[in-house]
Amino acid sequence: MKPVSLTDASIDDDFWTPRIQTVRDSTIDFVYDRLVESGRIENFRIAAGEADGDFQGRFYNDSDVYKWLEGACYFLTTDSDADLRERVDELVSLIASAQEADGYLNTYFQLVEPEQKWTNLHVLHELYCAGHLFEAAIAHSEATGEDSLVKVATALADHIDERFGPDGYRGVPGHEGIELALVKLYRETGEQRYLDLAEHFVDHRGDPDSRLKYEAFHPEEIAGDAYDHVVEDGEYDGRYFQDHAPLREQETVEGHAVRAMYLYTGAGDVAIETGDDELVAVLERLWENMTERRMYVTGGIGSSHEGERFTGDYDLPNETSYAETCAALGSIIWNRRLLQLTREAKYADLQSRTLYNALLAGLSLDGTRFFYANPHEMGPEGHPLHDEDPNRFAAQRQGWFQTACCPTNVPRLLASLATQVYASDDSSLYVNHHIGSEATVVVDDTTVTVEQESSFPWDAESCLTVTPAQPATFELALRIPEWCTDVSVTVAGEETEATPGEFLHVEREWTAGDKIVFEGSFPVTFVRANPNVRSASGAVAVQRGPVVYCLEGQDSPRPLHQLRLLPDGDTVVDHDHELLDGVTTLDLDALVPEESCWAGGPLYQPDSETTVETTTVRAIPYYGWANRGEDEMRVWVDAESSQL
Amino acid sequence: MKPVSLTDASIDDDFWTPRIQTVRDSTIDFVYDRLVESGRIENFRIAAGEADGDFQGRFYNDSDVYKWLEGACYFLTTDSDADLRERVDELVSLIASAQEADGYLNTYFQLVEPEQKWTNLHVLHELYCAGHLFEAAIAHSEATGEDSLVKVATALADHIDERFGPDGYRGVPGHEGIELALVKLYRETGEQRYLDLAEHFVDHRGDPDSRLKYEAFHPEEIAGDAYDHVVEDGEYDGRYFQDHAPLREQETVEGHAVRAMYLYTGAGDVAIETGDDELVAVLERLWENMTERRMYVTGGIGSSHEGERFTGDYDLPNETSYAETCAALGSIIWNRRLLQLTREAKYADLQSRTLYNALLAGLSLDGTRFFYANPHEMGPEGHPLHDEDPNRFAAQRQGWFQTACCPTNVPRLLASLATQVYASDDSSLYVNHHIGSEATVVVDDTTVTVEQESSFPWDAESCLTVTPAQPATFELALRIPEWCTDVSVTVAGEETEATPGEFLHVEREWTAGDKIVFEGSFPVTFVRANPNVRSASGAVAVQRGPVVYCLEGQDSPRPLHQLRLLPDGDTVVDHDHELLDGVTTLDLDALVPEESCWAGGPLYQPDSETTVETTTVRAIPYYGWANRGEDEMRVWVDAESSQL
Known part of the structure; x- marks a missing residue:
């Protein structure tokens, strides 16, 4: 199945619309101001030669700018907003100016260690930042119809492919994320090399002669410092960045939770494009391990703050639970790939669980405060790790973080939430989520408009109105969430058998205005x-x-x-x-x-x-x-x- | 009441005798070897000019030598042991040789900071070490009849009195302990100045112009470093060493638990000698606070490892409970003073609770492994603070500690356990504990021998045989522990009414061989x-x-x-x-x-x-x-x- 695109779908939902509006009205501006204040945008200005100064902040700060841009572009896709558009245009132009002639773009290396590019993959996030640029570029193209940022992205992607492609030295990113972005860029441009490179990055993690391992043992050859935590007693332990074994041999979800989710998502994207069933089986196995051993009831993942990572089976402390907001986002996007690949409702159930709980807890109701780590218990004395880091380990959401991944991640997910609701393939229209919305999809050459009203998450009632351009026979698959009981579904007035935790498949001839009425109970x-x-x-x-x-x-x-x-x-x-x-x-x-x-x-x-x-x-x-x-x-x- | 002396009492008990024997046969030798290995004894040799070298270990290391000596002397009081006696004699002679002409004795200062004596009371434990010397000296005198170590003690006590007495500058110890030792020395020598000095130390804690406070703010004037943890935001917080208010104004047990216990014990001793009822009321108030707010069910106290101290009301974590073995000892000796002062059974009940649980847990069954901190829960992953200090925070007892207060404390308590069992005053004989034993005490001019058989702690049965030198009328007070039910007591065959949690007072004419038979139940x-x-x-x-x-x-x-x-x-x-x-x-x-x-x-x-x-x-x-x-x-x- 293929998810609906943002240009073809919109949310109109009692629960989600006000939240998305808050992100648009408050979070986007709030985060932009922090990007300015913290020098994240100024770094591009300096790299472009438009300003003097030193690089500010951490080596991955470019990614926050790209993620904000991606979220802003999603809003511009559906709403016109001259002020926001102006900031986006300025930023895109600035990013283009900062790019070097050979396509290289990373303000940290350009300004701090220009001679050391690509030497420290295991720590310094160049490929990760590039991936977020690619995602922003595609969102920008979709929002504006302009290819200015896509050109920047492809120039960088080509540069990377030269270095890491068949003739390059074939390292893999220390922080994944570029894999899924390369597949997106492949879909956008049709450039096979991007898909091949994504596949390479997926398949060469955990190589015996891992570049990440090499770097850890050769700090003298790399930019910045090496991680000492991936070497214990002289032995390399690559679990932190899923480099302990080839992905296809991995049995358990390991290491930094966000990295893991982004890798699995990229692997899912590769499998979607290549039809690689073996890879799908690997992802299903990892999903089972995660959901049966290493996940909070909220869908939160990565229980330890040390390494922001998965630990052992059943190790799910409540007061110190890390459950990073970004990892929740990662789980949601990974589950979309599994849903696309398998069409099994359980992946959408987990998306839903994670969205309403682990992810949404990361954002204050007013949209300007964030949890990086999400405790599952707060004692009367506050967070037990507070003294270690009062910013990440607090009893209240915070305004900003030196590492600002979460505040820039939540907006891009919520702004594109409509793309999670529907999907289609040649013969079926999938209703994956009960969220008030409207979408237009093409099924079996028929353009179909679907409108949904829903009282989720408070009541188990939804009503879908299906309007094909002309009467047409196709299958509509409606997800019946696992937590419903007393389910009743009528299709154009006819009662239909439905099972919670599965898709209800209805194949019939649809005519304009046909209604599917879903009713059920949400027991406590x-x-x-x-x-x-x-x-x-x-x-x-x-x-x-x-x-x-x-x-x-x-x-x-x-x-x-x-x-x-x-x-x-x-x-x-x-x-x-x-x-x-x-x-x-x-x-x-x-x-x-x-x-x-x-x-x-x-x-x-x-x-x-x-x-x-x-x-x-x-x-x-x-x-x-x-x-x-x-x-x-x-x-x-x-x-x-x-x-x- | 006055406790029986060790020369007049002995233990013969199914539970305690094997344990005391283990301490005698194993712990005493084991600890002595550690004192040698760690340079604690060598420090005296260097100070005496009998060896060359540098001071080894921590500034309070002398105290461990004195505490071992005290315990060893208790064993020598009741048993002859030529080998042990030889080690004791050598050590006493060495200590005497190390003493300076003016009476000063502290090998740390003598060898490391000879010009800085008495300048850092708040950290450097000179008075605390002196207190332990006094206690060892009295035990040595009792064991051997020799006054060699008492002479060393009185010379040091006189030296201290000159400096801290009426004409001195009247600081107080940063670590208490000398107060109770000075009262002991007063009782031993009759020297009123020692009692006066103890009273001074008790009454001048928490003075507005506290010397401890002065030192904390004037690190440039003192030996070593100042504590930074007693100053917060520029404000002095003397709770750590009970210097936050005059003792008579203190309402809650605060700070370092061992320090607190030793202070309260010393204050109790002063009250015993002076009849100061106000001081007794203060101690009763503090006892209530401790037992109703800040004590583990085992009798363990001082819940936090940070400062080894009392924290807030009801803050009694299990996995990280500190409950220092030495603090348990401190509670046992403090409760003896309260028992002496008030004759209320609840203090003996708490002694018993603390002895069988909080204290005894500190020692391995083989007598050579120790817990410094006593957890009340151990998870499958081990001690949560293990990485912070693998020695103190372990899943198993350890052989030794850099700060070896606990391994040297347990022997001296168990070796003198007989002194806890009985006490007397002019008209009464008190049986405070149900421990198989024999003692001779004088009540109202009559010498009375009392023999006890007991099946405590496993069964609530004891039998006392009372043998006055001649038939005599006096009161015998038998403690009925609070945790007994179905209590039956017969006195010379006659049933008597008894109430758990109180002393049973039996006043009658006693003749040789009169028996008191106590029977009850220990419900779970x-x-x-x-x-x-x-x-x-x-x-x-x-x-x-x-x-x-x-x-x-x-x-x-x-x-x-x-x-x-x-x-x-x-x-x-x-x-x-x-x-x-x-x-x-x-x-x-x-x-x-x-x-x-x-x-x-x-x-x-x-x-x-x-x-x-x-x-x-x-x-x-x-x-x-x-x-x-x-x-x-x-x-x-x-x-x-x-x-x-």
Whole structure:
């Protein structure tokens, strides 16, 4: 299947439209100002010879400019905005001016280590930055119809292909991302070399004579410093950047979570283009490992801040969970490739889980504050790693980061959300997500307009109106999310059998205005984690529809550690239009210690002298936490045992 | 009341005798060898001019030599041991040789900073080391009848009194300990100045013009470095060494736990001598704060490794609990003073709790491995602070520490344990502890021999035989521990009313061979912590008699985090003579997740799809953990809620 393009789709959704609007009205400007303030744009000006000065910031700062540009262009694709367009035009022109005659473009190396280009792939992110340029260029072309940035991109891509292609020395990027971008550029330009290079980057990771390994052992030959953390006791451990084995031999998701997601996404893109079933099987195997061993219930991934990485099976600490916002984005885009490749609903279910929870939690409701790392529990004393890095490890979202990957990533995903909703192939139209929207796709040579109204994520109701240009027979595949019960689907008034967790396939002749009405329930689900997950033992998470809930201290009559939820208790579901820009809340029954038993202030006493009483606590969606001041928070809450 | 002296008491107890014997046969030699190896004894040799070389180790290393000497002398008090006596004699002679003509004695200053003596009270432990010399000297005198070391002690005490007494500049020690030692020396010598100086040190902590504060702000005037951690944002915070307010105004136990315990002990000694009721009330208030807010269920105190100190109310983390073995010793000796002052059984109860649990856990069963910090939980990955200090934060007891306070402290306490058991005053004989033993005390001019047989801590049975030199009327006060039920006491065959948690007072005419037979039960008690204790929420600890239990992984059918104990379940109590040198074990009922529910390997699933099953897990005494290899361990175990 092929996703709908942004020019052919738009969102009109009670839940998502206000959020995307906030990103457009606030986040885009807010982030742009930070790019200016931090010198990220000035670096291009200096490289272009239009200003004097030294390179500012980190060696990957160009990527933030490209990512902002990509997001801004997505907005320009669907909306005209003269001011935004002017900033985009200026930036594109500046980027073009900064490019060297041979196509090279990376302001860090141009300004700091011009003689050392391409010598330090394992640390210095030249290929990663190039990939983000390619993505921005394609978005720019789509938004404006102009090829000015694509020309910059192809000149750089050609330069890279000369060096890394068949006749080059065939290193691979230390931070992936260029693979998927090269496939995008191949699709945009038809240039086979770009696809070949992407395939090369996918297939030559973990080579026995890995360039990344070589660099780690030869710091004297490279720009900047080598990573010492990839060498332990004299032995190379390439897991950090998925260089420990050829991808096709990898069995587990390893290392830096964002790198891993970008690699798998690029590999998925290669497989889409080449039909490489072996590669698909590898990705399915890695997906199983991730989802059955190494993923938070929110879809968050990469549990350790040390290396921002995957650790061992079932190691999912809550207070120190890293669950980087960018890794959530990476999972969402990887899952789109798996969905395209396999047409299995579970990948869209995981996209949905990750989008509504792990990703959305990264952005404040007002669009100007960000979590880089996403805790799944906040104690009354704040983040346990706060002293190590008060910016990344805080009880509240922050305005900016020296490494600003997350603030520049969320806008580009939300601005292009419409492309996630629909897809098509020769004979089918896929409705992957329940999001109010409209799209026009071509199925079997017929142009089909599809309109969707949806009350997700708060209620399991959607209505699709299908309007082919003329009556036509094709299949419509509607995803029935795994968390629905009591599902009823009528197609043009006719009841149809549907199974949660699968696509409902309806092949028929469609005529203008045919409606598919989906109705179901979102039961409140108390979720248990596998008994091997030490951090969730004895506890439950609460989910309703795709939304994972949490407790914040202010909604609880007691400190959160005193609560023991009653999964068999009563739950009151209510929609509060004011709270957190409108959320469905859950009032849950819980046991708490009877306070009178402790009135005298003893520190310890026999269990037999104590009793418990029932109370009620309000749960809110996890994504909405930390929008009402500093507070304690829990996703996993102690719960009474299930019955014997 | 006055405790029995070591010359008048001896232990003969199934539980304690083998342990004390291990300390005598192994620990004493093991520690001595470490003192030699580490240069601690050589420092004295160099200071005495008998050897060349540089001072080795830390500035408080003299104290370890004195503490070893004190413990060794306690053994010599009751047993002749030519080899040990020879080492003691040599050491005493060496110490005397190292003393300067004016009485000064501290090998660190003598060898490293001879011009800077007494300039850095807040860091450099001169007074603390002196205190330990005084204690060793008195033990030596008691053991040998010789006054050679007492002479050294009094010369140093006189030197100190000149400097810190009425005409001196009246600083106070940065690490307390000398206060209690000065009172001991006063009792030994009758020298009033020593008591006065102790009183001064007790009463001048927290002076507005604190010398400790002055030093912290004037690093240029002092030996070595100043502590930077007692100054925050330019403000002095003297809590670390209890210098934040005059002791009489202190409301909470603060700062370094060992320092606090030694101060309170010294203050108790002063109060015993002066009859200062105000001071007693202060200590009672501090005791309440500690026992109702800041103490582990094992009696361990000082929850944070940062500053080895008390933190806030109810802050009692399990995995990182510091609960220094020396702080447990400090609590035991402080509680003896409170017991002496008030005659309330609760202080002996806490001594007992601390002795069987927090203190004893610090020593391996073979007597040659030590915990400095005592965790109350060990996860499968080991100690979370391991990387910070693999020696102090380990999953197993260690052989030695650069700061070796704990290995030298445990022997001196256990070697003198007999002195804790009995006490007397003009009209009463107190039996404070149920430990098999014999003692001779004088009550109301009558010499009374008391023999005790006891099956503590495994069973609540003791039998006392009282033999006055001639029939005499006096009161015998027998402590009925708080954790006993079904108590029956017969005095010379007559049933007597007794209340757990109080002393049973029996005033009568005693004749030779009168027996007091105590019988009771030790129910298995599931203990809950105050709901404010976040780290114990939803969990129980298990106690039987004075013994707090724990679970080790090897005794559980499942990883410990999967267990949920059933306080209302069946418990099987069994005594295993082989296990851990003989312990009473508890087989406890617990719920665990039904494994078949998770057979497919899902990471998450609805609670409604899962069930639990019952199992049994064996609990062992906490003091015995980590004697069978590295393993996970928990004192607090998740438990089903009490009934509504």
